Amino acid sequence: MRARHLLIGCFVSAFPFVVAATTARAQAPQAVPAPDPAFDTAKSAFEALPEGQRRAIQDALIWTGDYKGVVDGGFGRGTFAAMSAYAKRAGLPAGGFFDGKASAALLAAANAAKTTAGFALARDGRSGVALSLPLKLLTKRVDAKTGSLWSTADGAVSVETSATRESDGDLASQFDKLKDSKGPRHVTYKIARPDFLVVSGVNGTSAFYTRVARGQVGGDALLRGFSMSWPSGNKAMENMAVAVANSFDPFPGAPAAAAKPIATAPTAPGQAPAAVAVAPPASRRLVLAATAINLGGDKAVAAAGACEGAQIGGHAAKALKNDPKTGLSLFDVPGLGGQGLAGPAGSTQAGEDALALFRAATTATASQTVLASGQVVGEGAAARVLAPIDETGAGGPVFARSGAFLGLVGPRAAPTRVAGVVPQATWPLIPASFVAEFSAITPPAGAAAPAAPAVADIAAMAKNAVLPVSCLR
DSSP: OOOOOOOOSEEEOOBOOBOOOOSSOOOOOOOOOOOOHHHHHHHHHHHTSOHHHHHHHHHHHHHTTOOOSOOSSOOOHHHHHHHHHHHHHHTOOTTTOOOHHHHHHHHHHHHHHHHHHTEEEEEOTTTOOEEEEETTTOOEEEEOSSSEEEEOTTSSSEEEEEEEEGGGOOHHHHHHHHSSOBTTEEEEEEEEETTEEEEEEEETTEEEEEEEEEEEETTEEEEEEEEEEEETTOHHHHHHHHHHHHHOBSSTTOOGGGOEEOOBOOOSTTOOOOOOEEOOOSSOOEEEEEEEEEEETTEEEEOOOSOTTOEETTEEOEEEEEETTTTEEEEEOTTOOOOOOBOOBOOOOTTOEEEEEEEEESSSSOEEEEEEEEEEESOGGGOEEEEOOOGGGTTOEEEETTSOEEEEEOOOOOOOOBTTBOOOEEEEEEEHHHHHHHHTOOOOOOOOOOSSOOHHHHHHHTBTTEEEEEEEO
């Protein structure tokens, strides 16, 4: 049972926005990434290996300090970057390729590092969890309140397990206790899902990572988790945290068929990936699927694609038309109300800074607006946005740092997550001109964006207009 899920960005209040009409006719962007021969060649070579060998290479790259992702045998940008970095440092051919000798040397180096740390599986009888720990480093072990506590002699590094009955406090109540920054404790990342939560950050001079997962044992709903703490900025311990989190199994022995893996990824020092399995729902239910923009007049536009039983902002929505190429849909949402704020539309310029805003789930029934900083890649119809955007970000507005509206985030496959944080990924960008033409909405006159607006000004420009889109899944 492995973990994987996350989210990055500054959380801001929700906001309204109406696309400024433009007379220029724009073609929809092509969702075809630029060719990358080095990546494609490395991917083909990697995927030709047996799964066990692929996982072993990813695990070994954690111990060399090059990889901070999930050990799943898959090949993505994180694995490619890690292989390339190791190859360059080891004097191997560029591109991260490994022949038998080089691969053996990598695995030998990782095994030596594990042996030095005494990295071994620890089954905690008190909490029921299983995870691997550097037992030569964590030499002290004592009983904790609901689990066990392993620590270094000076207490600078520690791992504590926990287990409680859900009847004594569900995930939402635990999340409420953990999510806030207080005093020297600064939370840099937090997320709650129906079956797990992740909270991480810095507490004084220490970094911390906490994960709690929900599962069934003998008919009882239980919450099991672990929390790790180490000196902030200690790179060796950051790598160790990744290895520990990848090994975490909250419910060892649970049937694999009952699990749906969700990926995760770190965004700041001290964050490490973990793994959790989410049980599939017994029946279909409304889940957050995308982001919509309130156009005023009970109309909204979203890149939601096929969305059965659509609700926008909690109101039943009916698709009036859609564009198959971009996934963009215009919705009628009776009772939605609200009015968008006219804002300046802009054209994209390769390399310029961009801000993407979207709705992301915080609990099973709630969501909030997230702002992610990124960069425009390409220009015109080929423009895309590189930013840490959640899978529910399709349809979210993208602004230039000048405050100009550049367009909407187009749909794409969900990015691989690590330690509950969304990594940088390239997303299609549906131009503002195309959105305005497609929606056929002429916004009312409104105040122009302030000169050299701050991030808060850009968020305020669209207050209350970024809405969650829910679909039956």
